[in-house]
Amino acid sequence: MAGLGDNVGVEFDLRARMSGSATLDGQFVRVWYFDDGQSNSGFMGDRSTPSIHLEMIQGQFITVHFNNASQMDHTIHFHGMDVDQQNDGVPSTSFAVPPFGTYDYEFTAPHAGTYHYHCHVDTVIHYHRGMIGAVIVRPPNGATNLAWDGGPTFDEEVLWHLQTFDLAWKDEMVSGPATARHRPNVFLLNGKQTADALVDPFTVVNFEVGQTAYLRVVNSAYQWGRVRLGGLPFQVVASDGRPMRKVPTTDVWEIGPGERYDFLLQSEVPVSVEATVDYLDDYTGQILGQVATNINIV
Numbered sequence: 282m283a284g285l286g287d288n289v290g291v292e293f294d295l296r297a298r299m300s301g302s303a304t305l306d307g308q309f310v311r312v313w314y315f316d317d318g319q320s321n322s323g324f325m326g327d328r329s330t331p332s333i334h335l336e337m338i339q340g341q342f343i344t345v346h347f348n349n350a351s352q353m354d355h356t357i358h359f360h361g362m363d364v365d366q367q368n369d370g371v372p373s374t375s376f377a378v379p380p381f382g383t384y385d386y387e388f389t390a391p392h393a394g395t396y397h398y399h400c401h402v403d404t405v406i407h408y409h410r411g412m413i414g415a416v417i418v419r420p421p422n423g424a425t426n427l428a429w430d431g432g433p434t435f436d437e438e439v440l441w442h443l444q445t446f447d448l449a450w451k452d453e454m455v456s457g458p459a460t461a462r463h464r465p466n467v468f469l470l471n472g473k474q475t476a477d478a479l480v481d482p483f484t485v486v487n488f489e490v491g492q493t494a495y496l497r498v499v500n501s502a503y504q505w506g507r508v509r510l511g512g513l514p515f516q517v518v519a520s521d522g523r524p525m526r527k528v529p530t531t532d533v534w535e536i537g538p539g540e541r542y543d544f545l546l547q548s549e550v551p552v553s554v555e556a557t558v559d560y561l562d563d564y565t566g567q568i569l570g571q572v573a574t575n576i577n578i579v
Contacts, residue, residue, distance in 0.1 A: 311451070359386070360399060393428065395415065397499050438496075439497070
């Protein structure tokens with residue numbers, strides 16, 4: 282996690298790497314990712330997929346010092362953050378950073394909420410292989426228990442990355458005929474399959490009766506994800522970094538690729554349930570696979 286600073290001149294370091302690894306469905310997979318150049322600096326300082334997440338405060342002027350420490354072109358695209366074209370990280374409308382090159386991305390942190398960043402060079406492959414991360418923008422006072430200025434407060438906060446992986450693509454370096462169809466056979470939550478996600482300390486949701494949990498969900502899969510919190514009702518309070526105009530209460534929510542939603546969860550009784558994400562076929566709605574984790578309210 283990159284730290285919060287004062288209201289001006291906040292700087293982050295991001296480095297593109299193509300040397301990460303993961304074991305997915307028993308197979309060794311070389312993953313690509315972003316870190317900050319420090320050891321163990323991937324997601325929550327624990328893994329290289331998904332990549333490190335960034336935290337900043339609404340209204341801060343942000344500089345991201347990008348170091349492309351690899352042998353391919355890469356960029357950073359700040360998905361949903363409305364930066365100018367020069368800092369948008371889309372090669373066709375701005376430029377790509379060449380191997381071992383550097384660039385300083387600059388922008389003002391937008392409305393407090395949940396955002397997403399990824400490489401936009403040959404996105405089909407680079408996104409799939411793990412060059413994705415989240416951005417959390419805090420409200421102007423920097424509070425870490427407040428969703429946005431005037432928004433809900435919470436006691437526990439958890440970030441979920443939805444991901445799928447097609448093992449047939451694991452050695453592909455560029456997109457082409459072999460990547461015309463994505464047929465996922467690995468289904469992940471924060472880079473973990475169910476057996477590990479059920480006990481992963483950064484994925485399991487733990488809080489107390491009478492408290493409120495805030496769940497930030499980023500869909501970095503190529504499929505829709507259907508989220509259920511074990512039958513518990515929850516409020517959908519924000520979408521793509523903005524408050525919902527009408528806040529629904531539901532026990533199931535579907536999230537499209539690239540979307541972000543924020544959920545509020547409470548309970549007046551102790552309960553332990555299994556939360557699930559079903560990954561859906563775009564055409565048929567059929568469940569392609571599932572990942573699960575635990576919610577414990579004590």
